Amino acid sequence: MEKKKVNSKLKLWSLTLIVMILFITGCGGAKQETTTSQSEKQGTDTATEAETIKIGLILSTTGTFAPLSEGIKNGFELYLEQHDGMLGGKKVELKLEDDEANPQVALRKYRQLVHSEKVNFLVGPISSAVVYALRDEVEKDKIVLIDANAAGDDLAWAKKSDYVYRTSFSNWQNGHSTGAYLANNVGKTAIAIAPDYPAGKEVVRAFKAAFEEAGGKVVKESYPKLGTNDFATYITDAANTKPDLVYAFFAGSDGIRFVQQYKDFGLQGKIPLGGSLEFGDELIIQPTGDATEGIISGVVYSPYLDNEQNNQFVEAYQKKYNKLPNMFSVEGYDSAQILDKAITEAGSIKSEDVIKVLKGISFDSPRGPITIDPKTNNPIQNFYVSKNTKKDNVIVPEVLETVEKLTMPETSPFPQ
Numbered sequence: 001m002e003k004k005k006v007n008s009k010l011k012l013w014s015l016t017l018i019v020m021i022l023f024i025t026g027c028g029g030a031k032q033e034t035t036t037s038q039s040e041k042q043g044t045d046t047a048t049e050a051e052t053i054k055i056g057l058i059l060s061t062t063g064t065f066a067p068l069s070e071g072i073k074n075g076f077e078l079y080l081e082q083h084d085g086m087l088g089g090k091k092v093e094l095k096l097e098d099d100e101a102n103p104q105v106a107l108r109k110y111r112q113l114v115h116s117e118k119v120n121f122l123v124g125p126i127s128s129a130v131v132y133a134l135r136d137e138v139e140k141d142k143i144v145l146i147d148a149n150a151a152g153d154d155l156a157w158a159k160k161s162d163y164v165y166r167t168s169f170s171n172w173q174n175g176h177s178t179g180a181y182l183a184n185n186v187g188k189t190a191i192a193i194a195p196d197y198p199a200g201k202e203v204v205r206a207f208k209a210a211f212e213e214a215g216g217k218v219v220k221e222s223y224p225k226l227g228t229n230d231f232a233t234y235i236t237d238a239a240n241t242k243p244d245l246v247y248a249f250f251a252g253s254d255g256i257r258f259v260q261q262y263k264d265f266g267l268q269g270k271i272p273l274g275g276s277l278e279f280g281d282e283l284i285i286q287p288t289g290d291a292t293e294g295i296i297s298g299v300v301y302s303p304y305l306d307n308e309q310n311n312q313f314v315e316a317y318q319k320k321y322n323k324l325p326n327m328f329s330v331e332g333y334d335s336a337q338i339l340d341k342a343i344t345e346a347g348s349i350k351s352e353d354v355i356k357v358l359k360g361i362s363f364d365s366p367r368g369p370i371t372i373d374p375k376t377n378n379p380i381q382n383f384y385v386s387k388n389t390k391k392d393n394v395i396v397p398e399v400l401e402t403v404e405k406l407t408m409p410e411t412s413p414f415p416q
Contacts, residue, residue: 051090051091052091052093053087053090053091053092053093053120054093054095054118054119054121055087055092055093055094055095055119055121055122055339056095056096056097056113056114056119056121056122056123056124057072057094057095057096057122057123057124058097058099058106058110058113058122058123058124058125058130058134059072059096059097059099059124059125059126059148060098060099060101060125060126060130061073061096062098062100063101064226064227064251064252064253064254065101065127067283067328068126068149068252068283069328070328071326071327071329071331071332072123072124072126072148072149072328072329072331072332073096073332074321074325075317075325075329075331075332075333075336076094076123076148076332076333076335076336077094077332078316078317078320078329079332079333079336080092080094081320083336083340087336087339087340087343088339088340088342088343088344088346088349089343090343090349095117095119097109097112097113099125099126099127099130101129103129103130103133103134106125106127106130106133106134107137110134110137114137119143120143120349121143121144121145121146121349122134122138122143122144122146123145123146123332123335123339124149124150125147125148125149125150126149127150127197127199128150128152128155128171128197128198128199128202129152129197131145131150131152131155131164132152132154132155132159135155135159135161135164138161138163138164142163142352143163143351144163144351144355144358145163145164145165146165146335146339147164147165147166147167147168148167148168148331148332148335149168149331150166150168151166151168151169151171151173151174151199151202151203152170152171152198152202153170153171153172153202153206153408155170155377155378156170156172156376156378157376157411157412158412160376160377161377162355162377163351165338165355165358165372165377166372166377166378166379167331167334167370167379168300168331168379169277169379170376170408171202171203171206172202172408173206173378173381173383173406173408174203174206174249174276174277174298175202175204175205175207175209175210176207176209176210176406177210177277177298177385177403177406178207178247178274178275178296178297179206179207179209179210179211179213179214179216180210180213180214181296181298181385181400181401182211182216182296183210183211183212183215183216184214184215186244186245186296187216187244187245187272188215188216188244189216189217189218189219189243189244189245190211190216190218190219190243190244190245190247190274191218191219191220191221191222191238191241191243191245191246191247192204192208192218192220192221192222192246192247192248193221193223193234193246193247193248193249193258194221194222194223194248195223195226195250195254196223196225196226199249200226200249201223203276204218204221204249205414207247207249208221209414211247218247219241219243220237220241220243222234222237226254227254228257230261231257231258231261232261235261235265235267236265238267238271239265239266239267239270239271242271243271244271244272245271245272245273245274246267246271246272246273247274247275248273248274248279249275250275250276250278250279251276251278255278255279255284256284256288259279259284259291259295260288260291262291263290263291268291268293268294269294272294272296273294273295273296274295274296275296277298277299277300277327277383278297279292279388280295280297280298280299280302280386280388280397281299281301281326281328282302282303282324282325282326282327283326283327283328285397286324289395290395292388292395293388293389293390294387295387295388296385296388296400297386297388297397298383298386298403299327299383299386299397300327300330300367300381300383300384301326301330301367302386302399303324303325304396304397305366305368305384307368309364309365313325313330313366314366325366330365330366330367333365333366334363334365334367334370337365338358338361338363338372341357341361341363342354342357342358342361345357345361358372358377359372360372360373360374365381368381368382369381369382373407373408375410376409376410380406380407381405381406382402382403382404382405382406383402383406384397384401384402384403385399385400385401385402386400
């Protein structure tokens, strides 16, 4: 009897042990299965994140430069729409920040985008002063900046960076493009007027060099404050000085006010007005209308340029935004286009891989063929010396001369 009790106890302990082993094994297996499932899920999430590119847009969406920023944003978004929201085969997430055309604000917004939002690329800014402020941060963080507008000359010279590539134009190109034509065809004496900030002084500097090299003479330079509402003092001074022509550079709302006041003070048609590419652009032509008639400028883009890509671009832009594109629309469009091509060719979104492709990259723009000069990281492109002409009650920049493949000097031709 005692022996049977012992055997029964042994059988009970054995059964209990087997159950415990099976339970532990089962729990371990379930735990392992759960861990594997979480690992697979994490891998899937990471892969999804890797397929999304974050792009930070640093633009001046308020103030004088707001219309320029709108054009860049519109052009960039149109390109994305035409390519299923993708660049280089990867989905794009845009992050837009307003730098207020203020270098200190821009630095704060830059750090937010790069350090907090972890964007992969930057596009912008508008202001030359802002791009100069951002340059060292970009260099330190090794993040690619596609300069969609800021035209500061030194960005191609002393402040050139392997991480900054311009898709717009330089101030040197902008000012230089019409200098010889105006000296040879309009007059030999000129007054130059531009806003008192880096772009204004650099554009006038380049115009003056080209104008005087062709036999002209800039007899006076004036630099009103950026955001000036009343140009009466400067226009009256030009009327009293009586030069052969006035050369002016103003962008955005400043340009609209200057052109309108130039007409209102009776100088239109009396003293020829020549200017930077902004004066032949829809952004100023549309709101000022007849006041722009007769202005000669060196443009990089017009919706009236006759090439297949531009015809398609204009049609698509009008369909999406119900208005003609301007120069800044093309800057945004081309910024997306160059990123698309560079990422595709690099097969990577890593800065070190992408910059190898960006050096010397070429592409066809609605404005014509573009090559990024590896010596300056600045676009080699055509400029079109144009005269604003009225055709069928519409002001059209009629091309008088094409300056082909205008290339920025490798080093500054100006005394330091």
